[in-house]
Amino acid sequence: MDREQALEIVEKKIKGPRFQHTLGVVETAIMLSEKYGADKEQAEIAAIFHDYAKLMPISELRDTIIEAKEDERLLLYHPELWHGPAAAYILKNKLSLENEDILNAIRFHTTGRANMSLLEKIIYLADYIEPGRNFPGVEETRELAKNDLNQAVLKAISNTISFLLAKKAAIFPDTFDAYNSFVLNKD
Ligand code: DGI
Ligand code: FE
Ligand code: FE
Ligand code: FE
Numbered sequence: 001m002d003r004e005q006a007l008e009i010v011e012k013k014i015k016g017p018r019f020q021h022t023l024g025v026v027e028t029a030i031m032l033s034e035k036y037g038a039d040k041e042q043a044e045i046a047a048i049f050h051d052y053a054k055l056m057p058i059s060e061l062r063d064t065i066i067e068a069k070e071d072e073r074l075l076l077y078h079p080e081l082w083h084g085p086a087a088a089y090i091l092k093n094k095l096s097l098e099n100e101d102i103l104n105a106i107r108f109h110t111t112g113r114a115n116m117s118l119l120e121k122i123i124y125l126a127d128y129i130e131p132g133r134n135f136p137g138v139e140e141t142r143e144l145a146k147n148d149l150n151q152a153v154l155k156a157i158s159n160t161i162s163f164l165l166a167k168k169a170a171i172f173p174d175t176f177d178a179y180n181s182f183v184l185n186k187d
Helices: 003-013 018-038 041-048 058-067 072-076 083-093 100-107 118-129 138-145 149-166 173-185
Strands: none
Touching: 003 018, 003 041, 018 041, 018 118, 018 149, 041 100, 041 118, 058 072, 058 083, 083 100, 100 118, 100 149, 118 138, 118 149, 149 173
């Protein structure tokens, strides 16, 4: 599947501002791939599809998580955590996307996880710093992204955890695992 086909499929699912965000993630993921030596085509496909399931109804997302045999603990947490795993399943089973690294970059783009691959880090970070984002701390994360991928991803994860703590939101274990993995392994 090439870029144009992929964009056409995604634009049907997520029109408007959400599609603009996706284009920002694509541009940022390609830039980060060049800087940090990831496969540009893979980063592009993962970025195009990362929010493919973002606007699916919650009931369909829930059914998809169950059908996919994804981690059922997800269902105890905020539905915001469901669109990545659901997209990975649909892309594999209905759109024949086979590359496991691409699928994992999509699956874990909201939470991160321990021992993320280069592609997973790039998609996580691109989602956080794409030009359309303006949450507190994003500028500092963009600066770190210029020279140190791991420090930048760690910053994005730390900011997300602080944000969730301030809201008294439940924090999914993969989010903590991602944080600990960067702090302990300095990877
Ligand atoms: O889909 P996007 O809006 O582009 O971005 P995303 O998939 O990274 O979702 C971001 C949201 O997910 C943001 O509001 C923070 C939230 N989030 C990330 N990790 C956790 C979480 N929410 C909860 N409740 N628990 C988490 O561990
Ligand atoms: Fe997302
Ligand atoms: Fe994100
Ligand atoms: Fe996104």
